[in-house]
Amino acid sequence: MxxxxxxxxxxxxxxxxxxxxxxxxxxxxxxxxxxxxxxxxxxxxxxxxxxxxxxxxxxxxxxxxxxxxxxxxxxxxxxxxxxxxxxxxxxxxxxxxxHSIKKKSNHLFNVKKNPKESLRDYVKRFKAEKVRIVGCNDSMARATFQKGLPADYPLFKKLIMKEDLTLANSFTLAKKHALWDKAL
Structure with a gap:
């Protein structure tokens, strides 16, 4: 006792x-x-x-x-x-x-695809960072996802051509692009 x-x-x-x-x-x-x-x-x-x-x-x-x-x-x-x-x-x-450090939407501008990083890993890392932001604006997140890709990356060009994409559509396009890259 x-x-x-x-x-x-x-x-x-x-x-x-x-x-x-x-x-x-x-x-x-x-x-x-x-x-x-x-x-x-x-x-x-x-x-x-x-x-x-x-x-x-x-x-x-x-x-x-x-x-x-x-x-x-x-x-x-x-x-x-x-x-x-x-x-x-x-x-x-x-x-x-x-204490949890609350991140703001502009934090996503720091998330960039590393040269040796696969597209799949970049998407995964981006999603993980986005989840940490409460009330993240979808169109801003989509724009920062696109901006995180190198300008000469083929997916970057596809995303620029389709201005009305949602973030979910961008991820779907990225997934298809990653599968296409593997097929080569």
Missing amino acids: TNISRSPFTNEIEQAEPPRKFSMSYFTSFKGDEDPEKHLKHYQSAMILYRNNDDLMCKIFTTTLQSEAQDWFYTLPPQSIRSFNELSLVFTKEYSSY
């Missing part, structure tokens, strides 16, 4: 009992290598019915921590956490370097 005086939680939190009909939800685990705010949002959404029970919010949150994150929790000074807000604050402060 855990020695209450050594817990990072106050005695009040440690001794609190869960509500009678409380059943544990499934939570994604936090290991210390991802965005802490994203983890907190997921946790708070899952615990929406119990958000007014601060003691329970604290105690259950610690069950979502694994590996390094769980080790970190037990390095907190004994009885230093008095509320879920305090726990959230120290948690996000500790793991703030793992």
Whole structure:
């Protein structure tokens, strides 16, 4: 049994009992290598019915921590956490370097096809970068995809000739072009 005086939680939190009909939800685990705010949002959404029970919010949150994150929790000074807000604050402060960096649409202008890169790999890399941009404009993404190709590349010329293409159509054309290249 855990020695209450050594817990990072106050005695009040440690001794609190869960509500009678409380059943544990499934939570994604936090290991210390991802965005802490994203983890907190997921946790708070899952615990929406119990958000007014601060003691329970604290105690259950610690069950979502694994590996390094769980080790970190037990390095907190004994009885230093008095509320879920305090726990959230120290948690996000500790793991703030793992915040997702939100990229803007103009980030795609930096994605260029490397000379030795296959068309398939370029498309794959471009798609991966596009996914990281929330609300990316399709026509701007299509233009940056095209601009990322070398001007003397055969697909570049085909894309220029068809101004009304969507990004999905451009990817389909790229796929056909990549298959045609393999046939040669």
